[in-house]
Structures are given as C-alpha cells and as structure tokens.
Amino acid sequence: MSGDAQISRLKPGRRTDIRRENERAILEAAEKVFAEAGFGGATMQLIADMAGLPKANLHYYFATKEDLYRRVVQQIFEIWLDAASSFDDAPGPVEGIGAYIDAKMDISRTHPHGSKVWASEVMHGAPVIQDYLETTLRDWTDGRIAVIQRWIDEGKMAPINPRHLLYMLWATTQHYADFGHQIQTLNDGRPLSDKEWRDAKASVKDMVLRGIGAI
Amino acid sequence: MSGDAQISRLKPGRRTDIRRENERAILEAAEKVFAEAGFGGATMQLIADMAGLPKANLHYYFATKEDLYRRVVQQIFEIWLDAASSFDDAPGPVEGIGAYIDAKMDISRTHPHGSKVWASEVMHGAPVIQDYLETTLRDWTDGRIAVIQRWIDEGKMAPINPRHLLYMLWATTQHYADFGHQIQTLNDGRPLSDKEWRDAKASVKDMVLRGIGAI
DNA sequence: CTTCACCTTGACCATACGGTCAGGAAATGA
DNA sequence: TCATTTCCTGACCGTATGGTCAAGGTGAAG
Structure with a gap:
C-alpha cells in the first residue's frame, strides 16, 4: 500500500493527473462564478463551461453544487x-x-x-x-x-x-x-x-x- | 389636478394608503430576503410570504424581480x-x-x-x-x-x-x-x-x- | 489481447422559478 | 345606484436548473 503510494507519487500516473487537474480546473472556475453570481445565481452549467467540461462531468467529481461550494x-x-x-x-x-x-x-x-x-x-x-x-x-x-x-x-x-x-x-x-x-x-x-x-x-x-x- | 393632489395629501384616501402600505411591506420583506439569500437565491414567493401577500400581488406593484431589487x-x-x-x-x-x-x-x-x-x-x-x-x-x-x-x-x-x-x-x-x-x-x-x-x-x-x- | 477500474457525456427528468392573465372584489365619484 | 378605476389572486405557462443514468471511451496491469 505505502509502496504503491510512494511510486504513484514519484511517477504520478495519468489517472491521478486527470483527477487532480480536472478538480483544480473546476474549483478555479467555481470560485470565480460563485464570487460573481453568488451561490444562488451560480449555475453548474456556467461553471462547467468555464472549466471546459460537460456539466455531467462536474457531478462526477463533485456530487452536488453544495459540495463544490463547500470545497x-x-x-x-x-x-x-x-x-x-x-x-x-x-x-x-x-x-x-x-x-x-x-x-x-x-x-x-x-x-x-x-x-x-x-x-x-x-x-x-x-x-x-x-x-x-x-x-x-x-x-x-x-x-x-x-x-x-x-x-x-x-x-x-x-x-x-x-x-x-x-x-x-x-x-x-x-x-x-x-x-x-x-x-x-x-x-x-x-x-x-x-x-x-x-x-x-x-x-x-x-x-x-x-x-x-x-x- | 393640483387641488385634488393637495386634498388627497391632507385626507389620504384609502387607495393611496393601500398602495403605500403594500409597497412598504413588500420593500421591507424584499430587503430582508435579498440580504439573506442574495439576488439569485431570493424568490418572489418567499418575499410574498414574508410580506403576507400572494405572489401575483407583488407583480402588481413591482413588474419584475429586478425592479423590486433596484428599488x-x-x-x-x-x-x-x-x-x-x-x-x-x-x-x-x-x-x-x-x-x-x-x-x-x-x-x-x-x-x-x-x-x-x-x-x-x-x-x-x-x-x-x-x-x-x-x-x-x-x-x-x-x-x-x-x-x-x-x-x-x-x-x-x-x-x-x-x-x-x-x-x-x-x-x-x-x-x-x-x-x-x-x-x-x-x-x-x-x-x-x-x-x-x-x-x-x-x-x-x-x-x-x-x-x-x-x- | 483481455480485463478492469476509471473517466466521459448526451439525453433525460422532476422541480421550482419568474412572470402572465382573466375574472372578480372593493373602493370611489357622479 | 351605477360606472369606473384600482386592487386582488388562483391557476397557469414556458423555461432553466440541479441532478441522474446508461452507454461508451480510455489507459494501465497482467
């Protein structure tokens, strides 16, 4: 377990990279949209567009709008x-x-x-x-x-x-x-x-x- | 015209009172709801409930949500x-x-x-x-x-x-x-x-x- | 090559929202 | 009393939203 973890940290593997990069992009877009529109005014669609991902993909990484906001x-x-x-x-x-x-x-x-x-x-x-x-x-x-x-x-x-x-x-x-x-x-x-x-x-x-x- | 206006100011008349009182109640409720939920999170229904009026009545006094917010x-x-x-x-x-x-x-x-x-x-x-x-x-x-x-x-x-x-x-x-x-x-x-x-x-x-x- | 876990996404759904409207009630003035 | 203006409101509508899902794609491990 710990050995695998170390290896994957040294040689990250594309999978981990994808997750990290997508979560980062989503969080960055979300921060901007939440700031500009407020929680109620923000839409998952707009965040998705800004992050360059389809909306359904957001829900793959963040279950709900509230989860994303919390993060x-x-x-x-x-x-x-x-x-x-x-x-x-x-x-x-x-x-x-x-x-x-x-x-x-x-x-x-x-x-x-x-x-x-x-x-x-x-x-x-x-x-x-x-x-x-x-x-x-x-x-x-x-x-x-x-x-x-x-x-x-x-x-x-x-x-x-x-x-x-x-x-x-x-x-x-x-x-x-x-x-x-x-x-x-x-x-x-x-x-x-x-x-x-x-x-x-x-x-x-x-x-x-x-x-x-x-x- | 000006004579009528003066009279109605001295003896307001129920019509004017109704309008003024309802607008006041709506604005007061709206201020609170907009403050607590933001523009996007606020709903006309919630403002109406808080003002004690049916939602349709809000639109009689304020054409749109944005008009109300602006006021x-x-x-x-x-x-x-x-x-x-x-x-x-x-x-x-x-x-x-x-x-x-x-x-x-x-x-x-x-x-x-x-x-x-x-x-x-x-x-x-x-x-x-x-x-x-x-x-x-x-x-x-x-x-x-x-x-x-x-x-x-x-x-x-x-x-x-x-x-x-x-x-x-x-x-x-x-x-x-x-x-x-x-x-x-x-x-x-x-x-x-x-x-x-x-x-x-x-x-x-x-x-x-x-x-x-x-x- | 096969397997398998992970990722992607278009299509779809139920809900809630802003806004409309027709028809009636109530007040006012003649 | 009657006519007219203002006010009231339940029912309704189109749209947009958060969220779901099933089917398919993709890379890594064995």
Whole structure:
C-alpha cells in the first residue's frame, strides 16, 4: 500500500493527473462564478463551461453544487489562516500587525474571488462554515487577542480593544477585494496599479499602526 | 389636478394608503430576503410570504424581480447619503469624521439588511447601480476628499491619503453589519449589547482619529 | 489481447422559478 | 345606484436548473 503510494507519487500516473487537474480546473472556475453570481445565481452549467467540461462531468467529481461550494469556501479559509502566521513570532505590533496587513492586502489582490465568496457566505449567515467560525476562527481570534493584549501590557501599543482592532484589520484589508469594483470605479475605471497598491498598503499600515499607538 | 393632489395629501384616501402600505411591506420583506439569500437565491414567493401577500400581488406593484431589487438598493443608497451630511459643516476631523463614524455605525445596527444588499450588489460588479457609482458616489467622494485635504493643509490632521481613509471608514463601519453574523459568533453567539456597541463605536473612533493624527 | 477500474457525456427528468392573465372584489365619484 | 378605476389572486405557462443514468471511451496491469 505505502509502496504503491510512494511510486504513484514519484511517477504520478495519468489517472491521478486527470483527477487532480480536472478538480483544480473546476474549483478555479467555481470560485470565480460563485464570487460573481453568488451561490444562488451560480449555475453548474456556467461553471462547467468555464472549466471546459460537460456539466455531467462536474457531478462526477463533485456530487452536488453544495459540495463544490463547500470545497471552494474551505480552500479560501485555509489561505486565510496561512496568512495569519505573519502574526506569530513577531516581537511587537509594528512587525506583527504590519506583516499581517501586508499578507492580507496581498491576498485581497491575488485572491479577490475567494474573498468575495467568503464574504458572501458570512453575510448569508454562514450556512456552510458555521462550525469553522465556532471552532477554528474563534480559537485563532482568542490567541491573537492574547498576543495583542500582551503587547499592550508591555507598553508596545496603546490600550485599545484587541477584538475591535482585529475587526478593523479584517474589514479594511478585505475591503480592497470585496469592494474592488467600487474602488476601481472611483479610480476612473482602472484597476489599482502596482504603485497604487503600494500606496494602499502603506496608507492602511500607517493609519492602523498610528491608530494603535505603535508608531 | 393640483387641488385634488393637495386634498388627497391632507385626507389620504384609502387607495393611496393601500398602495403605500403594500409597497412598504413588500420593500421591507424584499430587503430582508435579498440580504439573506442574495439576488439569485431570493424568490418572489418567499418575499410574498414574508410580506403576507400572494405572489401575483407583488407583480402588481413591482413588474419584475429586478425592479423590486433596484428599488431596494436605491433606498439603501439614499440612507447612506443622508448620513454623509455628518461630514459637512464640521470645523475639523474630530467632529466631522467622528460624527460620520457614529452615523455609519448606527446605520450598520439599524439597517444591517440594507448594508448587506449593497455589499452584495457591489461585490457582483454593481450591475444595477453602476451609474450611481459613477455619478453620485464619485462626486460625493471627490467632495469629501477635498474637505479632508483642507483639514490636512490646515494642520488639523496628519497628511494621510484621504481616499484610503474613506475606504477605511466605509470598510470598518459596514463590517459590523455585513459581517454581523461572524461578530455575533465570536461574541459567544449573542448579538452585541448596547454597551458593546458603544465600545465598538468608541474603539473605531479612537483608532481612526488617532490613526489620522487628529487626537 | 483481455480485463478492469476509471473517466466521459448526451439525453433525460422532476422541480421550482419568474412572470402572465382573466375574472372578480372593493373602493370611489357622479 | 351605477360606472369606473384600482386592487386582488388562483391557476397557469414556458423555461432553466440541479441532478441522474446508461452507454461508451480510455489507459494501465497482467
């Protein structure tokens, strides 16, 4: 068993490749369609077309529309959590929160669809990922609140409410993805350039770090 | 004609009352359903049930689902703009931006559904209110940027980028409506109490006003 | 070559949805 | 009272959607 597994990992075999590649293409298309149309507005047909597969093939890899949606949301949540590591091992708020803002702003730029799907899911009452909110997210939040409180106790920042600081960080960074269309419209219809993204990141970091008395 | 109009305004007449009351009930139900299910997930039947009317009656007052949706979004946008007046006639950022944060946080608490519908609309590319973004919102934004820039020039706040300050204000205040479910989950499943809302408002104002060097 | 597990897909189905309509009820004004 | 406008609604329709299925294709192993 384990020998076979190793061999198939080294020499993947076309079968495995097909499955992996098709699932990847479907998930990528699904993320985009769910983000642009919402769960209710998205259709399996549209996802199939975008993935370049017949609709029946989608149901071969993902039993139901809800299963596919669940996978998309979970995928995003994991990216989300990975970025959270920026927070850890930082000596103080300037480094920790600064790196976290950088990471989340980068995700907003590279994964705008995922951010929208997440936002939509939460706005509709988190019917699919409620358990994640109650376990993983709550634990993560509590841990980060403790870190921030420690920084406050050590006099490295002003005594603000750590919970509302986290909300502000989430809101502000994800805004650039979720409301990207509005931002683009107010930017004369053009997407933010590299320079404008750097300005955005710098502005957010400046306002937040100054706002918590870290600089 | 004008005489009749005046009379019917003073003594409304049952006809007018019926229309106004039914339209109000439909719009209220629609706002909630659109917020909870998105445009695609909402059904006219569900809105009708929630408004206590047969579905066919909805189509008597609103020709299509899209017409009804459009009215809901417009309604929200107007509430939005009214709050913006907090910004004007303020001697400086502490009063102006402070009042704006107060007003927007209050709206997030009293009109969470509307905020979600707006967010959903923008996230999906603003198919219905794109023209509002390009005209009314852009003009409003430009005006407010000018005001902020004046405050900066007068030395009343730090030289931050006014545009990104506005984005932060929108993001942070609306987060309490759009992500209210997540906030409630992280609050042990309970909605924010009066005191917790006061804390939230105070925290946001404190961080923002300190962040822009106004206090 | 044969076998077998895995993949592919056109055709099909039941359902639910937005929207229509005809005919009746109710209110208003003359 | 009668005529007219407005309002109400059950029944209906065409369409689009999520999902199914049976039949066939394809590559790897023996």
